[in-house]
Amino acid sequence: MTNDKLRILSGIQPTGRLHLGNLIGAVENWVELQKEHDCYFFIADYHALTTSYADTKNLKDDIRQVAIDLLAAGVAPEKAVLFKQSDVPEHAELHLLLSMLTPLSWLERVPSYKSKIEELKEKDLGTYGFLGYPVLQAADILIYKAREVPVGEDQLPHLELTREIARRFNNLYQDIFPEPKAALTRFPLLPGTDGRKMSKSYQNTIAISDPPEVVGKKVGVMVTDPARVRRQDPGHPDVCPVYQYYKIFAAKRQETVAKECRAAARGCVECKKELAQILNEYLAPIHAARIELEKEPKLLENILKNGAQRARLVAAATLAEAKQAIGLA
Ligand code: SF4
Secondary structure, eight states, X not given: OOTTSOEEEEEEOOSSSOBHHHIIIIIHHHHHHHHHSEEEEEEOHHHHHHHHTTOOXXXXXXXXXXXXXXXXTTOOTTTSEEEEGGGOTHHHHHHHHHHHHSOHHHHHTOHHHHHHHHHTTTSOOOSHHHHTHHHHHHHHHHTTTOSEEEEOGGGHHHHHHHHHHHHHHHHHTOSOOOOOEEEEOSOOOOBOTTSSBOOGGGTOOOBTTOOHHHHXXXXXXOOOOTTOOSTTXXXXXXXXXXXXXXXXXXXXXXXXXXXXXXXXXXXXXXHHHHHHHHHXXXXXXXXXHHHHHHTOHHHHHHHHHHHHHHHHHHHHHHHHHHXXXXXXX
C-alpha cells in the first residue's frame, strides 16, 4: 500500500451469517474499493457486544463465518487489510479517550439510539456501551485517519458525529484527525422477505451461505404486490419486493418482468422461481469459495492475524500522537 492512496475504513458486525443486504449494501462495494484504495476492513466484534453482550455463545463461530463470507465474496487480503476489531486494542483505548470529550447530549440525539432500543425491545440496551457505540465507531475511523467511509444513508448521522468528535479533539488539543467524508453505497437498502429492510433482527434475511433449496424456500414465501390477489389481476411491480431484486440482481430482465407483471402475463409463483434461480446462480461462486475456505482454518486464522498486525502499525502510531497531544505521553 502506498501513502498517496485514499484510506478507507469499514466494518461489519458478526451477529450471524452475512446476508444479501450486507453483500449488496457493503461487501460488493468493498471488493471494488480495494482495487484502488488503501482499505481497512474489520469484523466489528466489540460492536456486536453492544447489543448482544448477554448471549455470546455463538460469537466465536459467527466471527469465523463472517470472515469466510467476506473472503468468499471477494475481499482479498493481498489488496485490503482484513482484521478483527478486538485484535487491535488501540480501537478500545482511543474510544476511551474520545469518550472523555464527547458530550452526552450528542449521543442521546443520535436517531438510531431510540429506534434501535424500540426495535430490540427484548434486549436490555440501557447500557453505557450501547449509548457510547457511536464513539467506538468514531474511534474505529479516526484511529486510521480514514478520509472516506462507505456508508448507507441510515449511517450518515453517525458519521457526522465522528466528524464533530474529530473537530472537538482537534480544537481542544491539536489538529490530528482529518474529518472523514461519506461515500454513499450504490444499493443501500435491500428489502427482506417480508418487505421490510433486510435485517437479522427481523428474521427476514437470505444469507449468502444459504444453500439453493433454502434460497428457493425463502423466495417462495416473499411478500409481493398486496393488491394482486388473483393470477389474472394486473400487478404493480414498483411496490413488489420481488421486483426490487430483479432490479438489483437481473437488471436485463427487469423491463420484461415489469411489462409481463402489469399485463398479468406472469404469475408470482413463476416470477419467484425465476428469481430463486437467478440468486442461486449469483451465489454459486461464493458457495464454492466458502467450501475451500472451510477446509483451511489455519489459513483463515493467519489472514486475520496478519491483518491485525498491519492494522496495529497504523493504529498504534495514531494513538501515540493522540496521547501526546492530550499530555499523556
Ligand atoms: S409477478 Fe413478480 S413482480 Fe409482479 S407482483 Fe408477482 S412477484 Fe411481484
